[in-house]
Amino acid sequence: MTIAVAARFLAPTAIMITHLLAPAQWAQSEFALAELGDQRRTQRLVNMATGLAQTPTGTLLQAFPEWKDLKATYRFLDHLEFGPAEIQQPHRQRTLEACRQPGEYWLIEDTTELDYSSHPKTEQLGFIGNGQGRGLLVHSTLAVRVEAWDLAQAPEEIALGLLAQTSWVRPVKGLRQQSWRERMSRPRESDRWARALAEMGSPPTGCQWIYLADREADFYEPIQRSQQLGMDFIIRGYHDHKLAGVHEHLSAALAQAPGQGVMTVSLRGRQGEAAREAVVSLRYCRVKWQGPW
Numbered sequence: 001m002t003i004a005v006a007a008r009f010l011a012p013t014a015i016m017i018t019h020l021l022a023p024a025q026w027a028q029s030e031f032a033l034a035e036l037g038d039q040r041r042t043q044r045l046v047n048m049a050t051g052l053a054q055t056p057t058g059t060l061l062q063a064f065p066e067w068k069d070l071k072a073t074y075r076f077l078d079h080l081e082f083g084p085a086e087i088q089q090p091h092r093q094r095t096l097e098a099c100r101q102p103g104e105y106w107l108i109e110d111t112t113e114l115d116y117s118s119h120p121k122t123e124q125l126g127f128i129g130n131g132q133g134r135g136l137l138v139h140s141t142l143a144v145r146v147e148a149w150d151l152a153q154a155p156e157e158i159a160l161g162l163l164a165q166t167s168w169v170r171p172v173k174g175l176r177q178q179s180w181r182e183r184m185s186r187p188r189e190s191d192r193w194a195r196a197l198a199e200m201g202s203p204p205t206g207c208q209w210i211y212l213a214d215r216e217a218d219f220y221e222p223i224q225r226s227q228q229l230g231m232d233f234i235i236r237g238y239h240d241h242k243l244a245g246v247h248e249h250l251s252a253a254l255a256q257a258p259g260q261g262v263m264t265v266s267l268r269g270r271q272g273e274a275a276r277e278a279v280v281s282l283r284y285c286r287v288k289w290q291g292p293w
Contacts, residue, residue: 023053030161033090036082044076045087088165095143095161102206104146107163107231109193109213111139114167126169137189138167141196164196194222202229210234220292244290257285 021029027049034042051063064070099105113128114136125134141164147156170189194211203209209231213222215238226233241250261282269275 024050026050026053030091030094031087034087035089036079036086041076041079041082044072048073048076084165084167088162091161092163095163096200098145098160099143099163099200099209100204100207104208105160105203105210106144106146106157107197107209107211108142108144109139109196109211109217111137111192111216113137124169126171128170136167136169138165139192140165163200166192190216190219191221193217193219194225197225197229197231200229203231208232220289223289224291242290244288250287250289253285253287254283257283259283 020026027046031045031049032042034045036042036045047069048064051069055063060070060073064073099107113133115128115133116122116125116135117128117133119134122134125136127133128135128137140162143160143163144157145160147158149155168189193213194217197211200209211222211226211231211233213233213235215236217235218238222235223233237250239250243249243253259281263280263282265278265280267276267278
């Protein structure tokens with residue numbers, strides 16, 4: 001596998017462009033074609049999406065102050081005949097069709113923890129964080145279209161929507177308590193990275209799809225999937241990979257590459273550190289990565 005590797009580079013801050021529809025109009029366009037087995041359920045979904053869009057940071061009681069609407073919402077959420085995949089299907093299809101128009105698109109993936117540790121009586125939750133918390137894990141693929149680049153080389157973007165989203169529960173039985181056979185036969189959480197790319201297929205002519213992921217995706221399969229589909233990718237480095245055909249690792253190859261540029265990046269303050277300006281350099285080179293056995 002041959003890849004181009006860049007180090008010590010941070011992109012300028014992106015500018016997100018928003019074009020917000022009215023809540024009712026947005027809900028109709030995104031969910032009116034959901035196939036839930038009954039048109040009344042689909043209309044209830046549209047009504048729910050409208051109420052939640054009007055109160056995005058509120059509770060269900062705040063979004064649906066009328067008892068009949070709140071009760072209908074709970075009844076809808078109790079259905080086992082359909083789930084997130086059926087509810088999101090028309091939205092995902094619209095997002096994929098938008099990504100097939102000529103242009104540059106970023107496919108951004110990351111995982112979110114839904115923390116319900118403060119609900120001790122809630123059942124069917126799994127471990128999150130350091131193993132002390134309880135909740136769910138959600139992995140999302142967000143599609144963003146780059147509209148233009150300004151004079152400071154910062155992108156102006158529009159968020160198109162979700163291309164994929166999956167949730168799961170981390171099992172109660174930890175890896176240290178599992179046998180070798182159990183560990184090798186279990187589904188692997190790491191398989192979620194770039195899995196949505198295979199469902200999308202290759203980008204059409206005139207489209208540039210760039211897969212973006214954090215350091216948890218720094219392993220063989222996400223890069224392989226991107227290359228097989230003809231996509232570009234930017235993955236934050238984490239491992240010092242062994243290179244093929246030479247007796248050195250990735251960090252050593254990058255250290256020998258000449259500097260290609262310098263830029264200043266504004267870093268926000270966090271965890272007791274003050275905000276500051278960082279001067280970073282860009283290095284890149286082409287390497288051959290030794291794949292796993």
